[in-house]
Amino acid sequence: MYVVTPPQRSDLGSNGDLRVYQTWKGSNIFCLQGRFIFGPDVRSLPLTISLIVVPVIIFCIFVASKLMEDFSNSWGVSIVSVAVVFTIYDMILLMLTSGRDPGIIPRNSHPPEPDVLDGNNTNPGSTSQTPRLPRVKEVEVNGNIFKVKYCDTCMLYRPPRCSHCSICNNCVERFDHHCPWVGQCIAQRNYRFFFMFVFSTTLLGVYVLAFCCVYIRKIKESEDVTIWKAMLKTPASMALILYTFITMWFVGGLTCFHIYLISTNQTTYENFRYSYDRRSNPHNKGLVDNFKEIFYSAISPSKNDFRAMVPREAPMPSRSAVGGFMSPNMGRGNDDEIEMGRKGVWAMAEHGGDDKNGGSNNNERFHVNDDELGDIRTQVNDDEQIGRPNIRPRQSSWEMSPEVMALAARRP
Numbered sequence: 587m588y589v590v591t592p593p594q595r596s597d598l599g600s601n602g603d604l605r606v607y608q609t610w611k612g613s614n615i616f617c618l619q620g621r622f623i624f625g626p627d628v629r630s631l632p633l634t635i636s637l638i639v640v641p642v643i644i645f646c647i648f649v650a651s652k653l654m655e656d657f658s659n660s661w662g663v664s665i666v667s668v669a670v671v672f673t674i675y676d677m678i679l680l681m682l683t684s685g686r687d688p689g690i691i692p693r694n695s696h697p698p699e700p701d702v703l704d705g706n707n708t709n710p711g712s713t714s715q716t717p718r719l720p721r722v723k724e725v726e727v728n729g730n731i732f733k734v735k736y737c738d739t740c741m742l743y744r745p746p747r748c749s750h751c752s753i754c755n756n757c758v759e760r761f762d763h764h765c766p767w768v769g770q771c772i773a774q775r776n777y778r779f780f781f782m783f784v785f786s787t788t789l790l791g792v793y794v795l796a797f798c799c800v801y802i803r804k805i806k807e808s809e810d811v812t813i814w815k816a817m818l819k820t821p822a823s824m825a826l827i828l829y830t831f832i833t834m835w836f837v838g839g840l841t842c843f844h845i846y847l848i849s850t851n852q853t854t855y856e857n858f859r860y861s862y863d864r865r866s867n868p869h870n871k872g873l874v875d876n877f878k879e880i881f882y883s884a885i886s887p888s889k890n891d892f893r894a895m896v897p898r899e900a901p902m903p904s905r906s907a908v909g910g911f912m913s914p915n916m917g918r919g920n921d922d923e924i925e926m927g928r929k930g931v932w933a934m935a936e937h938g939g940d941d942k943n944g945g946s947n948n949n950e951r952f953h954v955n956d957d958e959l960g961d962i963r964t965q966v967n968d969d970e971q972i973g974r975p976n977i978r979p980r981q982s983s984w985e986m987s988p989e990v991m992a993l994a995a996r997r998p
């Protein structure tokens with residue numbers, strides 16, 4: 587039986603006035619009283635910042651300042667200014683990527699109520715006595731059928747393109763990937779800034795690399811030495827050229843990869859997951875519209891107000907106490923197994939193609955007559971006597987076994 591853990595007493599202050607971020611169930615780290623949200627691996631962020639800022643500082647001190655002397659005043663100053671302003675711009679993009687809600691879907695406090703009448707959760711072929719929410723539901727979006735999966739942790743059906751980040755422990759909309767360098771999920775609300783950050787970092791690297799080459803050339807010309815001797819006269823430039831050349835392969839390659847993903851309207855997650863499938867991508871709207879979706883669409887408002895006050899309330903009663911039902915994955919393997927397509931024995935009604943056994947049972951079961959119904963009832967009573975959960979309608983109709991529900995509905 588699925589039991590929702592009531593809020594811990596220690597979570598509640600003496601007068602109960604805590605904010606959402608203080609009772610947050612995900613693994614996120616909050617800063618400035620919930621104004622900034624990061625992933626649990628935000629400690630890598632200072633490293634990422636220093637990998638960008640330190641080379642730029644070295645560039646300004648050992649290369650750009652020397653170039654200022656060689657170029658006329660306005661040119662020389664602009665070489666330093668552009669480097670500084672562009673680095674600040676890059677850091678702002680990094681913060682917009684890293685410190686904001688990437689598109690977290692708030693958790694439910696209890697599993698959704700199963701809708702008996704929609705037929706999705708009826709599972710006449712099952713001998714399970716406790717109704718389960720269906721593991722997978724099908725929804726139609728713009729004429730395309732998507733299978734939405736249930737998340738046990740967040741207790742919700744994930745919308746299409748949503749995935750549960752195992753690092754942040756949240757369901758995130760249009761999940762792309764979790765980036766350890768920025769310490770945050772890359773998803774619906776920060777993908778644009780992530781791409782701009784990676785692209786800008788590439789341009790910054792090209793800028794530093796180009797002016798280091800210009801500086802070496804200047805030395806060569808002014809001192810009339812070979813290019814190798816000019817290089818030896820400025821070890822900082824050599825180090826920067828080597829460093830930017832290596833990092834360009836990484837951030838430049840990442841930029842190209844994401845340009846490809848944007849142009850085909852894929853996420854990194856979808857690209858890796860569906861790369862072996864040859865089915866067409868239902869999200870692809872054409873090159874122009876795909877780019878518009880990423881860069882010219884309004885960013886959806888956050889579904890979370892991390893600074894909102896959590897009203898003081900009594901601990902939630904256990905669902906089992908008021909008559910519970912089972913979450914579809916109780917006692918199942920972890921979610922990654924499902925994402926990888928390993929099939930379980932979920933209560934998947936109506937998906938004959940996915941659950942052949944269940945499908946055939948469904949067909950057979952719908953042809954039982956009243957005599958058989960009596961037999962099944964006897965069997966059900968026997969099951970009850972040997973300690974199975976009570977399946978008789980007690981407090982609400984969905985506690986009844988779907989098997990019995992389906993059969994009872996066919997009685998004249």
Ligand SMILES: [Zn+2]
Nearest residue numbers: 737740750757
């Ligand atoms: Zn989730």
Ligand SMILES: [Zn+2]
Nearest residue numbers: 751754764771
């Ligand atoms: Zn994450």
